[in-house]
Amino acid sequence: xxxxxxxxxxxxxxxxxxxxxxxxxxxxxxxxxxxxxxxxxxxxxxxxxxxxxxxxxxxxxxxxxxxxxxxxxxxxxxxxxxxxxxxxxxxxxxxxxxxxxxxxxxxxxxxxxxxxxxxxxxxxxxxxxxxxxxxxxxxxxxxxxxxxxxxxxxxxxxxxxxxxxxxxxxxxxxxxxxxxxx
Numbered sequence: 001x002x003x004x005x006x007x008x009x010x011x012x013x014x015x016x017x018x019x020x021x022x023x024x025x026x027x028x029x030x031x032x033x034x035x036x037x038x039x040x041x042x043x044x045x046x047x048x049x050x051x052x053x054x055x056x057x058x059x060x061x062x063x064x065x066x067x068x069x070x071x072x073x074x075x076x077x078x079x080x081x082x083x084x085x086x087x088x089x090x091x092x093x094x095x096x097x098x099x100x101x102x103x104x105x106x107x108x109x110x111x112x113x114x115x116x117x118x119x120x121x122x123x124x125x126x127x128x129x130x131x132x133x134x135x136x137x138x139x140x141x142x143x144x145x146x147x148x149x150x151x152x153x154x155x156x157x158x159x160x161x162x163x164x165x166x167x168x169x170x171x172x173x174x175x176x177x178x179x180x181x182x
Contacts, residue, residue, distance in 0.1 A: 040109065041094075048096035048105040049076050060173055063165075067176070075099050075178050078169055081109075084161035087153040088112040091121065095162060099178070101135035101170040103162065118154035126155060130162050135170035139163030 045052055045066060053071040057064065066079040077098040084091050089112030096104040106127045113119050120126050129145045139159055141147050147155040 037109070040107075044094045044096070044105075044107045045079055047107075048079065048094075051076060055079075058176070060176070061168070063168070065169075065173055077104060078173055080165055080169060080173075082161060082165045084157050086111060086113050086121075086157050087118050087151075088114055091154075091158065091161075093121075093158075095165050095169075097135075097166060097169045097174070099174065101166070101174060103131055103133045103166060106130060106162065113151075113154045118151045120148045120151045121154050121158050126158075130159065133162070133166065135166045139166070 045055060045068065049055075049068045051070045052068050054073075055066040055068045057066050059065070064081040068076045068079060070076055077096060080095045080097070082093050082095045084093075091111040091113065092109045093111075094105075094107040094109060096106070098104045108122045111119065111121065113121060126148060130139070133139060133145075139145055139162060141156040141159045145159045147159065
C-alpha cells in the first residue's frame with residue numbers, strides 16, 4: 001500500500017473512532033440533560049405558581065403549555081415554553097401567565113446570545129420590565145418597554161416575543177384552563 005493509501009486509511013479510522021466516541025458521549029449525557037431540563041421545569045412551575053398542586057400539559061398551536069391548578073382545582077394560570085430567534089440563535093424560555101392574563105415570570109432555559117451583552121435577557125433587571133404586564137398592555141420596544149443599549153436585538157426580540165405569546169395565551173389558552181377541557 002502506498003503512502004496515500006495509508007493516509008486515507010488512517011484518516012478513515014480516526015473519523016470512525018471519533019464518530020463512535022461522540023455517539024457514546026451523546027448517549028451517555030442525553031438522559032442527564034433530559035433530567036436537568038425536567039428538574040428546571042418543575043422548579044420554574046413551583047417558583048411562579050407557589051400555590052400549585054397539579055398541572056396538565058397540552059400543546060396548542062405547536063406551543064407547549066402547562067395548565068396550573070391549586071389544591072381545590074382552581075385555575076392559576078399557564079406556563080408556556082416559548083421560542084424566538086435572537087441575535088445569535090434561538091432563545092428558549094418559560095413564560096408564566098396568571099389567570100388574569102398578566103406576566104408572572106420569565107425564565108430563560110437556553111440561548112446562544114453573546115455572553116456579557118445579549119445574555120442580559122437572563123437578568124432580573126431586564127425581565128422585571130416585562131413582569132406585571134397584562135395582555136391588554138402595549139409592549140412596543142423602546143416605547144412601552146426599554147431595550148438595553150448594546151443588546152438591542154436580543155432585548156427587542158424578547159419584548160416582542162413576550163407580547164406575542166401573551167396575546168396568544170390570552171386569546172386561545174386561558175379559557176381552556178378555566179374550562180379544563182383536556
